[in-house]
Amino acid sequence: MQQANHHPFLVNSPWRAIVNSSSLLMPAIFMLLLFDVLESSLIATHNDNSLSLFGYFLPLVISMNAVAISIAVRSNMILVKEQHHQKSFIPTLFIFTFCVTSVLLLLMYFFKDSYSELVNLNNWLLQFNQAELAHYQSEIALFYEYKIASFLPLVLVWQSSSMMRALGWCHFSAMYLLAWMTSKTLLLLLVINSQSLTLISDLAQLHFVVDSCFALLAMAIFIVYKRIDFKVICLKTLFSDKRISLLLTLQQLAPALSVFILTIFMSRIGTEYIGAFAIVFRLEMLFLALPMVFTASVPALVGINYWAKQITRCKQIISHVLISLLLVQSLISILLLIFKSDVLFFLCPDCEQKRVILNYLNYVPLTYFFLAVALLAPSCLNAIGCVQEASKVILIHRLVSVPLLGLGGVYFAGSQGLFIGLSLAHAFIGLYVLYRYKKQVNIRLREQNQSNNTAIKQGPAIN
Numbered sequence: 086m087q088q089a090n091h092h093p094f095l096v097n098s099p100w101r102a103i104v105n106s107s108s109l110l111m112p113a114i115f116m117l118l119l120f121d122v123l124e125s126s127l128i129a130t131h132n133d134n135s136l137s138l139f140g141y142f143l144p145l146v147i148s149m150n151a152v153a154i155s156i157a158v159r160s161n162m163i164l165v166k167e168q169h170h171q172k173s174f175i176p177t178l179f180i181f182t183f184c185v186t187s188v189l190l191l192l193m194y195f196f197k198d199s200y201s202e203l204v205n206l207n208n209w210l211l212q213f214n215q216a217e218l219a220h221y222q223s224e225i226a227l228f229y230e231y232k233i234a235s236f237l238p239l240v241l242v243w244q245s246s247s248m249m250r251a252l253g254w255c256h257f258s259a260m261y262l263l264a265w266m267t268s269k270t271l272l273l274l275l276v277i278n279s280q281s282l283t284l285i286s287d288l289a290q291l292h293f294v295v296d297s298c299f300a301l302l303a304m305a306i307f308i309v310y311k312r313i314d315f316k317v318i319c320l321k322t323l324f325s326d327k328r329i330s331l332l333l334t335l336q337q338l339a340p341a342l343s344v345f346i347l348t349i350f351m352s353r354i355g356t357e358y359i360g361a362f363a364i365v366f367r368l369e370m371l372f373l374a375l376p377m378v379f380t381a382s383v384p385a386l387v388g389i390n391y392w393a394k395q396i397t398r399c400k401q402i403i404s405h406v407l408i409s410l411l412l413v414q415s416l417i418s419i420l421l422l423i424f425k426s427d428v429l430f431f432l433c434p435d436c437e438q439k440r441v442i443l444n445y446l447n448y449v450p451l452t453y454f455f456l457a458v459a460l461l462a463p464s465c466l467n468a469i470g471c472v473q474e475a476s477k478v479i480l481i482h483r484l485v486s487v488p489l490l491g492l493g494g495v496y497f498a499g500s501q502g503l504f505i506g507l508s509l510a511h512a513f514i515g516l517y518v519l520y521r522y523k524k525q526v527n528i529r530l531r532e533q534n535q536s537n538n539t540a541i542k543q544g545p546a547i548n
Contacts, residue, residue, distance in 0.1 A: 152334070182237075336463060
């Protein structure tokens with residue numbers, strides 16, 4: 086395992102650079118998204134109540150993943166910056182993760198009842214008789230127990246994978262993620278009983294066991310390769326750029342907060358929405374697999390070329406990416422419109438959420454390209470140091486336009502209005518990003534040309 090050589094990012098053709106950097110991550114990310122859809126589909130075939138129950142937990146699950154990814158991103162940034170002190174920063178980052186995660190675990194444990202009340206879960210339980218109520222209360226308690234226990238291992242898995250990439254172990258990092266998700270998928274298909282009365286808690290236990298095993302595996306890998314040195318602990322860099330750390334965390338939490346807001350309001354309207362959310366928001370990410378891969382791979386290309394003053398090359402890379410997204414997401418949208426009945430039959434052939442899911446398939450896929458642009462833009466902006474602009478894009482999209490247009494659509498057009506509103510929100514932010522991109526690229530190119538002209542007029546420096 087040797088340090089990554091970033092020179093190919095500067096000299097390879099834009100298309101070749103994109104393919105080389107993305108091909109490593111494609112299998113792992115696709116498996117991750119496929120597992121989420123299979124898990125939701127398995128719950129949907131169990132019964133409607135299980136799907137609704139899982140839907141109430143969805144904002145919590147997304148939030149846990151968001152925190153894990155934000156810690157992983159920050160760890161990667163620190164290790165890339167501190168190339169000559171990585172051996173001391175790796176244990177420091179693990180200690181920092183343990184402390185932060187422990188605090189969050191305690192908060193989750195003490196406020197889990199408040200969360201249940203806030204998302205209207207307790208009112209949903211009132212429909213059941215005494216025996217059913219006892220069963221679902223037991224499932225809820227076990228789910229909380231396993232998910233809270235699996236939070237630290239989950240964070241360590243994402244953080245370890247991110248730090249492996251920072252160390253130049255790109256192939257190893259991709260294989261680690263792929264093995265992690267393949268293990269979960271195989272256990273889901275071979276071990277989990279889809280007819281089990283304790284399906285929800287069984288799935289939470291599956292996550293806990295696999296995440297714990299792979300977290301321990303990552304620790305062993307770092308120890309074997311002598312990357313952990315507890316003799317020197319560096320805390321200074323961890324607490325530098327606190328503003329950037331906060332913005333990155335907010336960026337990751339914004340989608341979870343958006344789903345949380347929708348869950349709170351829609352739970353007051355109909356429980357079928359909650360169960361549908363557990364399927365459609367995960368299905369959406371699978372159909373956006375290509376932009377998800379680009380989100381992980383393209384920012385490095387853009388950032389390295391940007392800081393090397395290769396603005397024209399940055400423009401070429403982004404143009405290739407946008408064309409790819411337009412072609413692929415348009416094809417997926419067309420196929421979904423043609424085969425939406427088959428997709429619906431595969432997901433839940435006989436569930437009460439069919440009408441809501443069908444409304445989603447009728448409208449939201451039409452704006453997948455714009456949603457893909459909105460997903461990719463913040464990562465690229467972070468890579469070139471525009472963290473505030475990236476946060477602005479995410480906050481406008483997830484916490485302003487999605488709740489306002491989504492809930493406004495429900496008010497004016499009923500159940501299908503929710504997804505009409507979401508489509509408009511995606512289209513709005515996508516067009517906004519494209520407009521800002523075109524404007525900023527022209528400004529950067531003009532500045533670069535002026536700088537080059539000034540250098541030519543001044544001539545070579547005299548020593």
